[in-house]
Amino acid sequence: xxxxxxxxxxxxxxxxxxxxxxxxxxxxxxxxxxxxxxxxxxxxxxxxxxxxxxxxxxxxxxxxxxxxxxxxxxxxxxxxxxxxxxxxxxxxxxxxxxxxxx
Numbered sequence: 001x002x003x004x005x006x007x008x009x010x011x012x013x014x015x016x017x018x019x020x021x022x023x024x025x026x027x028x029x030x031x032x033x034x035x036x037x038x039x040x041x042x043x044x045x046x047x048x049x050x051x052x053x054x055x056x057x058x059x060x061x062x063x064x065x066x067x068x069x070x071x072x073x074x075x076x077x078x079x080x081x082x083x084x085x086x087x088x089x090x091x092x093x094x095x096x097x098x099x100x101x102x
Contacts, residue, residue, distance in 0.1 A: 050091055053077075058098040061089055066098070 053059065057069050059079065067079030070086060078088050 049097065050094060053094070053097060058100070060095045060098060061093050062095045063093070064095075 067081045070080045071078040
């Protein structure tokens with residue numbers, strides 16, 4: 001019944017299907033190269049930075065607090081803010097490490 005109603009278009013239907021699918025494939029490729037791939041690269045760089053931190057490194061937290069790492073565990077970091085104050089943060093709260101200008 002559908003075949004008769006469609007007018008018997010065999011090969012023409014396949015061409016129309018491909019024309020409908022091509023824009024979706026292009027859209028997915030654009031999303032991958034403009035959104036997904038750069039975000040994944042940035043996440044890998046952040047993970048590498050967090051894994052390379054050592055005791056004594058100067059860091060900045062996401063909240064903007066500057067300090068020096070005193071102790072580290074798998075998921076927490078104790079930083080020294082001044083001579084007396086030590087604060088405990090999650091490791092994921094570290095924004096970046098600060099390099100000494102030498």
